[in-house]
Amino acid sequence: MSGLGAKRFLLAAIAVSIVISAFSHRFNSYYLGVALDVGIAVILAVSLNLINGHTGQFSLGHAGFMASGAYVSALCTIHVLPLVDPRLQPVVFCASLLVGGLAAALAGLGVGIPSLRLRGDYLAIVTLGFGEIIRVVLQNMEIVGGASGLKGIAKLSTLAWVWAFAAVTIYTVAALVNSTYGRGFIAVHDDEVASSAMGINPTRYKVVAFVVGAFFAGIAGGLYAHHKQFLSPTGFDFMKSIDIVVMVILGGMGRTAGVAAAAVLLTVLPEFLRGFAEVRMIIYSLLIIGLMILRPQGLFSFGERRVKAS
Amino acid sequence: MQPDLSQPPQPSSEPLLQVQELKVNYGAINALDGVSLKVAAGQIVSLIGANGAGKTTLLRAISALHKPRSGSIAYAGRSLVGLPPHAIVRNGLCHVPEGRMVFANLTVLENLRMGAYLQTDHSVVEREMDYVFTTFPRLKERLRQSAGTLSGGEQQMLAIGRALMGSPKCLMLDEPSLGIAPLLIKAIFEKIVQINREHGITILLVEQNANLALEAASYAYVLETGRVKLEGPSAQLRHDPEVKAAYLGGR
Numbered sequence: 001m002s003g004l005g006a007k008r009f010l011l012a013a014i015a016v017s018i019v020i021s022a023f024s025h026r027f028n029s030y031y032l033g034v035a036l037d038v039g040i041a042v043i044l045a046v047s048l049n050l051i052n053g054h055t056g057q058f059s060l061g062h063a064g065f066m067a068s069g070a071y072v073s074a075l076c077t078i079h080v081l082p083l084v085d086p087r088l089q090p091v092v093f094c095a096s097l098l099v100g101g102l103a104a105a106l107a108g109l110g111v112g113i114p115s116l117r118l119r120g121d122y123l124a125i126v127t128l129g130f131g132e133i134i135r136v137v138l139q140n141m142e143i144v145g146g147a148s149g150l151k152g153i154a155k156l157s158t159l160a161w162v163w164a165f166a167a168v169t170i171y172t173v174a175a176l177v178n179s180t181y182g183r184g185f186i187a188v189h190d191d192e193v194a195s196s197a198m199g200i201n202p203t204r205y206k207v208v209a210f211v212v213g214a215f216f217a218g219i220a221g222g223l224y225a226h227h228k229q230f231l232s233p234t235g236f237d238f239m240k241s242i243d244i245v246v247m248v249i250l251g252g253m254g255r256t257a258g259v260a261a262a263a264v265l266l267t268v269l270p271e272f273l274r275g276f277a278e279v280r281m282i283i284y285s286l287l288i289i290g291l292m293i294l295r296p297q298g299l300f301s302f303g304e305r306r307v308k309a310s
Numbered sequence: 311m312q313p314d315l316s317q318p319p320q321p322s323s324e325p326l327l328q329v330q331e332l333k334v335n336y337g338a339i340n341a342l343d344g345v346s347l348k349v350a351a352g353q354i355v356s357l358i359g360a361n362g363a364g365k366t367t368l369l370r371a372i373s374a375l376h377k378p379r380s381g382s383i384a385y386a387g388r389s390l391v392g393l394p395p396h397a398i399v400r401n402g403l404c405h406v407p408e409g410r411m412v413f414a415n416l417t418v419l420e421n422l423r424m425g426a427y428l429q430t431d432h433s434v435v436e437r438e439m440d441y442v443f444t445t446f447p448r449l450k451e452r453l454r455q456s457a458g459t460l461s462g463g464e465q466q467m468l469a470i471g472r473a474l475m476g477s478p479k480c481l482m483l484d485e486p487s488l489g490i491a492p493l494l495i496k497a498i499f500e501k502i503v504q505i506n507r508e509h510g511i512t513i514l515l516v517e518q519n520a521n522l523a524l525e526a527a528s529y530a531y532v533l534e535t536g537r538v539k540l541e542g543p544s545a546q547l548r549h550d551p552e553v554k555a556a557y558l559g560g561r
Contacts, residue, residue: 186413194411
């Protein structure tokens with residue numbers, strides 16, 4: 001998307017989420033919950049797409065970044081909210097989300113730098129290990145509730161917050177990748193050797209992708225914490241990371257709009273299948289396999305960055 | 311700094327690029343076993359040899375894509391050993407890697423812009439872009455097309471054009487003829503010579519097609535299993551019975 005159109009999209013999306021959010025008390029709380037899940041999934045998938053899709057790295061640690069943000073922002077609101085005027089609640093919430101995002105970004109920097117010598121499956125294993133370390137550490141930290149989980153988180157995530165942050169994520173990733181600087185991500189993805197030959201420092205781009213991607217995963221984690229009001233380390237195991245990776249692959253690697261659409265689809269789909277009870281996840285898995293066979297290039301891989309035939 | 315075109319190139323006095331006793335290992339295998347070479351400013355020097363002789367390894371070592379075990383690499387009087395690959399480009403030494411490594415997901419225009427990644431002066435970018443289009447008019451026709459959809463020859467033109475965007479003083483071309491239609495090979499080699507003459511860009515050319523390489527270059531090295539087997543002015547090597555038999559397909 002081009003500069004002006006993208007900014008309009010961002011403002012429109014934020015406005016729409018605030019307006020809809022104003023009526024949210026009229027919605028069935030189940031649908032409202034799914035709508036929040038969808039928004040959080042969009043943030044996670046679009047931010048992972050910067051790392052896995054545009055920059056061509058393979059991270060399996062997104063749940064770890066999400067967990068860092070979730071726990072840090074939950075701790076912030078738990079400890080700060082009782083001390084301040086209730087009217088300041090939204091400010092504290094927003095600040096705690098950003099602090100969670102920064103904590104995750106720091107974790108992204110921590111994983112990014114040592115793993116840059118690795119590529120492909122090796123990098124995947126390192127990031128997978130990192131995600132598990134975060135989970136195990138959380139499980140054994142009494143201050144965050146350990147294995148029994150972190151309770152008493154305020155219900156602060158609304159449609160407006162979630163969808164506004166989803167819009168900001170889409171806008172930031174799209175604007176970043178479409179900038180002259182951001183073409184470097186795609187260049188590093190296409191060919192590292194040729195990128196270095198242009199004077200691009202592939203290492204720096206990879207670290208930036210990890211840091212920015214982790215930051216938004218942390219934001220998503222914070223929104224998730226204040227949506228579910230309960231955090232358990234098992235919710236951030238590596239299957240969570242796989243779920244996000246599937247969204248990116250299904251949406252088409254490096255295609256922001258497609259990945260966002262896939263995040264919506266894959267969050268809503270299991271809900272539609274609830275009627276099938278115990279065979280639900282089997283149907284879900286078969287649908288994903290079927291989609292991968294029929295559209296290996298990604299379900300939504302048309303639109304931006306289309307490759308012309310001639 | 312623009313090279314002075316009024317002066318003929320002055321070989322041997324102070325080479326632009328000098329490699330001495332370079333050794334590179336792949337595990338236990340000696341890919342380069344003490345290679346020395348000199349490239350004088352303004353010249354085209356070519357490196358010929360069979361598959362596995364170490365030609366590509368030598369270019370990659372100069373670009374810091376391989377770490378040498380020992381030996382020195384000096385460019386414009388400065389040592390390049392220990393610098394990261396992207397820092398070497400800053401000095402005006404640009405590598406066009408083997409196999410036309412264009413950014414397949416970017417358009418031709420975006421590829422060329424990436425070539426000028428380090429150039430902050432917009433007027434220089436415009437000037438280089440004009441020069442690339444006059445050299446390779448085909449690229450101008452395909453400006454908005456994804457680089458991955460170009461033909462092999464066009465991709466090679468783009469790879470060379472992209473390298474020119476960085477205003478290099480020295481270009482290292484790795485197998486520009488690889489996998490390209492014979493008709494285009496001739497055209498591309500004419501362009502390489504033209505770039506050298508018009509822009510005064512020094513060229514180190516790695517090429518399996520020894521006939522073409524010796525035609526374009528003024529000086530050449532023959533590499534065999536990681537060592538320099540022969541060297542000399544191209545005209546002389548072309549008539550060398552050994553080179554003829556092994557590389558030129560002559561009797």
